[in-house]
Amino acid sequence: MKAFEYFEVECEDAVGGDAYRQIAADILGDLDLIKVIGRLHIYIDPKVPLFLAVGVTRKLPRLVRLRDFANVLEQGGGVVIDISDETYLSQLLNILWERFGRDLVEQPDRWTIQIRSGDVNPSDIEDLVVFDPTESLAKDLIYALQYIAPEGFKVRRQLVKEGRFYYVASENTLEEGMVERLLAEKFAKIGVTV
Amino acid sequence: MTLVPITYKGGVYRHDEILDLIDDLGGYVIQKHHLAQEVVLQCLVPKEDIEYLRTVARPLAGEVIEAPLVGTEIAVVSPSLEIHHLPHTSCDVAEYLRRVGAKTNVIGLSRGFGKRIANLNIEERDVINEHDCAVYLLGNFEECIKEKLPTLRRGITVPVIVAGAPSKERLQAIIDPPAEGYVGDLGRVAHRMRKEEELDPLDRVVEEVSRVLSAYREEIAKDPLSISPARLMVILDEKLQITAESTHPTPITVQIAGLRVKVAYETYAEQLRALEIEEGVTVGDVAEVLPSRMRNYIWLKIRPFSETNIMV
Known part of the structure; x- marks a missing residue:
């Protein structure tokens, strides 16, 4: 497991800050997210109260396309997909059902899918994006931060986009502009200009 | 004796x-x-x-x-039952207290989390008050503990032991009016407490609870109870066969000055009140038979000698 390039918890209350550092490390470790996050800065102000986390994700595994785990052959009036790895099969079936309808998509056995439609281009099908790792990453990251943040902080704003993410939570409505100012300030600490 | x-x-x-x-x-x-x-x-x-x-x-x-805590029932109060507070800390503390003989109940508040928004409802208050003492497991920030504790202990009549991440001295300084006991260096954690330095605060919880309950026992000894709770338990069990007919781990839970009998109040209360202990003295003479706020159980509160003039 690679450690973070940068990991800081900033808090006036030293005891609480240390405790949250441990909590964050435990939770990110449990959820297997340490290798995904490059830099992470957490800022907590119990007076407001406010919990803010900003970070940068590492380079993610690329998109999974159909050609990565199957071959597409033209046959009769449609195509046959010959699968070599079942990992993303359920996602693939869902996509195909949605696109062609259940009546045209058949799966005679575990390793084969037939599409009985005339207007299918095999090369198009080969490029089909079956799984996007960033989609579940955003969900997992936000879940982890929600779990790390003190409970009951329900006024919140979050974003996971283009290799960076933030999570701001409080139990009170925050002053206008405060979040933007803090985000810019904390992102600067991990070397990101917003 | x-x-x-x-x-x-x-x-x-x-x-x-x-x-x-x-x-x-x-x-x-x-x-x-x-x-x-x-x-x-x-x-x-x-x-x-x-x-x-x-x-x-x-x-x-x-x-x-x-085992200093045999015969006591302790409420371990957690701000909520969310993943943030369970299973670590709450369960570790409850388990540790059980090892020295206490019967512990973990009470997860419905809205005990947060700083300003923390709340204690009437049912939770009444359930906590049916115990011998309550261990409040609070969080990591002084600021939050200071603000939320007064709300969380509103109406609580049993001794309160407060645990939080700040040191014991800091807890003493910020909590007003003072609580009966304090345990520092024990806040929210996200892993099981296994290391020696993590077990130390758990030992201190046991020490603090024992100290608080000994003081409570001494207070009771000044005006002794009309019957010892343990003796009343044995009598009830013999006559009503509660343990034999129950699947609860502790069908009759002994407290310092009472008992929790895990049978339906509506069905058994009258029978229990009329039950003879010895020489015409009934349970109703020496104890109040009350409906418990925990399910439909019965809560027996044993009266002191000064009230009943009976000692059995």
Whole structure:
């Protein structure tokens, strides 16, 4: 497991800050997210109260396309997909059902899918994006931060986009502009200009 | 005769002799666990007979350990039952208190989290007040503990022990009015507490709870109860066969000045009140039979001698 390039918890209350550092490390470790996050800065102000986390994700595994785990052959009036790895099969079936309808998509056995439609281009099908790792990453990251943040902080704003993410939570409505100012300030600490 | 709380651990073989001996010495078995080949007894035994019990237990490879919290029921209060607060801390503390004989109930508040928004509802307040003492497991920030604790202990009449990440001295400084006990360096954590430095605060919880409850026992000793809770438990169980007909781990839970009887109040309350203890003295004469806020159980509050003028 690679450690973070940068990991800081900033808090006036030293005891609480240390405790949250441990909590964050435990939770990110449990959820297997340490290798995904490059830099992470957490800022907590119990007076407001406010919990803010900003970070940068590492380079993610690329998109999974159909050609990565199957071959597409033209046959009769449609195509046959010959699968070599079942990992993303359920996602693939869902996509195909949605696109062609259940009546045209058949799966005679575990390793084969037939599409009985005339207007299918095999090369198009080969490029089909079956799984996007960033989609579940955003969900997992936000879940982890929600779990790390003190409970009951329900006024919140979050974003996971283009290799960076933030999570701001409080139990009170925050002053206008405060979040933007803090985000810019904390992102600067991990070397990101917003 | 002073009864001392102990835990007996030994094999199943001939353990009935130990049960008989405790009975003959005038002690009480409060809880009996069968764990495969092992038997664990939580009991109250006369102080002067402990050595004798040890001698009898030796050939049976039995162990007699002092367990200061046998015969107490403790509320472990967690701000909520969310993943943030469970299972770590709450369960670790509850488990640790159980090892020294206490019966613990983890109470997850419905809205105990947050700083400004923390709340305690009437049902939670009443349930906590049915225990001998409450251990509040709070969080990591002084600021939050200071602001939320007054709300969380509003209406609580039992002794409160506060645990939080700040040191004991800091907790003492920020909590006003003072709580009965404080345990520092024990806040929210996200892993099981296993290391030595993490177990130390758990030991301090046990110490602090024991100290608070000894003070409570001394207070009661000034005006003794009309009947010992352990004795009342044995009588109730003999006459109503509660343990034999129940699947609860502790069908009758002993508290310092009362009992929680896990049978339906509507069905059994009258029968219980009229039950004769000895020479015409009934349970209703020495104790208040109340509906518990915990499910539909019965909560018996034993009256002191000064109120009843009866001692059985």
